[in-house]
Structure formats: structure tokens, C-alpha cells
Amino acid sequence: AQTVTQSQPEMSVQEAETVTLSCTYDTSESDYYLFWYKQPPSRQMILVIRQEAYKQQNATENRFSVNFQKAAKSFSLKISDSQLGDAAMYFCAYRSYNNNDMRFGAGTRLTVKP
Amino acid sequence: DSGVTQTPKHLITATGQRVTLRCSPRSGDLSVYWYQQSLDQGLQFLIQYYNGEERAKGNILERFSAQQFPDLHSELNLSSLELGDSALYFCASSVARSSGGGYTFGSGTRLTVV
Numbered sequence: 001a002q003t004v005t006q007s008q009p010e011m012s013v014q015e016a017e018t019v020t021l022s023c024t025y026d027t028s029e030s031d032y033y034l035f036w037y038k039q040p041p042s043r044q045m046i047l048v049i050r051q052e053a054y055k056q057q058n059a060t061e062n063r064f065s066v067n068f069q070k071a072a073k074s075f076s077l078k079i080s081d082s083q084l085g086d087a088a089m090y091f092c093a094y095r096s097y098n099n100n101d102m103r104f105g106a107g108t109r110l111t112v113k114p
Numbered sequence: 115d116s117g118v119t120q121t122p123k124h125l126i127t128a129t130g131q132r133v134t135l136r137c138s139p140r141s142g143d144l145s146v147y148w149y150q151q152s153l154d155q156g157l158q159f160l161i162q163y164y165n166g167e168e169r170a171k172g173n174i175l176e177r178f179s180a181q182q183f184p185d186l187h188s189e190l191n192l193s194s195l196e197l198g199d200s201a202l203y204f205c206a207s208s209v210a211r212s213s214g215g216g217y218t219f220g221s222g223t224r225l226t227v228v
């Protein structure tokens with residue numbers, strides 16, 4: 001079964017600085033999708049960014065970008081110019097191409113210091 | 115508003131009782147997923163329905179059951195409740211049976227068992 005590991009329970013960053021959240025996963029599949037979700041104090045789950053495994057180019061969404069290393073099974077999230085509103089729990093998630101359920105990591109709590 | 119509606123938002127009940135959580139997916143979405151998030155934990159996949167049929171099952175207890183109705187709304191039934199069932203229950207939806215576009219999450223139902 002696929003597993004997703006987020007080795008950083010907590011991270012902090014100074015406002016306007018850059019922070020990278022780590023995620024690794026275990027799979028024997030070649031086709032899959034990877035996601036980062038943000039969960040602010042409101043507890044709403046918000047999709048931040050997604051990556052298809054067959055695409056070599058790293059996904060980017062404004063200040064959010066990923067470093068996808070397929071061979072290393074690594075999928076890190078970089079947040080540039082961090083803002084106070086970025087403070088939240090961040091979950092990495094995996095979904096295989098043909099499977100139906102999305103597997104989540106345990107999450108990283110990001111604190112942004114003014 | 116994500117378009118996925120979950121009711122009720124909060125629920126407090128006693129051990130041994132039975133509750134029903136309701137989810138209306140985003141317009142046009144055929145797949146509904148249920149997840150459980152215990153305090154400060156990641157999301158655990160419970161079950162998926164696609165167009166009225168069960169498609170995938172995760173770590174769902176036998177005391178829990180779900181269904182999806184012809185109008186595509188879904189209900190998650192939790193019975194013989196225990197203290198450990200206290201959690202945030204999320205419903206999510208997606209267009210296809212196996213969609214790479216990520217899920218749209220509802221705001222969750224917070225269940226407290228006392």
C-alpha cells in the first residue's frame with residue numbers, strides 16, 4: 001500500500017522568507033498524482049498545488065512551487081515570500097492513477113512569524 | 115464556499131448512540147469520499163461512492179456505513195458510538211470515478227462523543 005511521510009511535524013518561517021516542506025512517498029506504481037493541501041484554523045481543506053507523475057516539469061502556483069523527484073519519491077513544497085495567511089497545517093497526498101482513494105501524510109504545522 | 119455542503123457542522127452525542135452525517139457534493143461531481151480526521155492527525159480514508167455505487171473502502175469500522183442516493187448526496191452513518199469516534203469527518207467530491215484533479219472538500223462535521 002502507498003504511504004506518505006511528512007517528517008517535519010512543525011516548521012516556522014519569518015514573514016517574507018522562503019520555507020520548504022518535505023514529503024516522501026512509497027509506491028511501486030509509475031502513474032500517479034501528488035497534492036499539497038492546506039488546512040488553516042478554520043479546518044477547511046484547500047488544494048494548494050498538484051503534480052502529475054508523468055510530467056517532469058515542477059508545478060507552480062504563484063508563490064507555491066514543488067520540487068518533484070520521481071526517482072527519489074520526493075515531493076517538497078516551497079513557499080516563497082511567506083505571508084501570515086500561510087500559517088496552517090499542510091498535508092501531502094498521493095493518489096494512484098487508477099485507484100480511488102487519496103492517501104495523506106500526517107501533516108506539517110507551519111507557523112509564520114511577523 | 116467550496117460547493118460541497120456538509121451538515122451538521124457540529125454534533126455532540128453520547129456513547130452508544132447513532133448519528134447520520136450528510137454531504138451534498140459539488141454540482142456535477144459524481145464521486146463522494148468520506149474521511150476521518152482525529153485530533154491533530156492526518157486524514158484517514160473511509161469510503162468512496164461513485165454515482166450511487168460503492169467504489170472503494172478504507173479503514174472504515176463495521177459500526178460505520180454509508181450510502182449515496184440517486185440525487186448524489188451521501189450519508190455516513192455512525193452507530194454504537196465510542197469516545198474514540200470523536201473527530202472531524204470530511205466529505206469530498208470529484209467529477210470522475212478516478213480523477214487526477216484532486217478533491218473538493220466540504221467544511222467538515224465535528225463530532226464529539228461524550
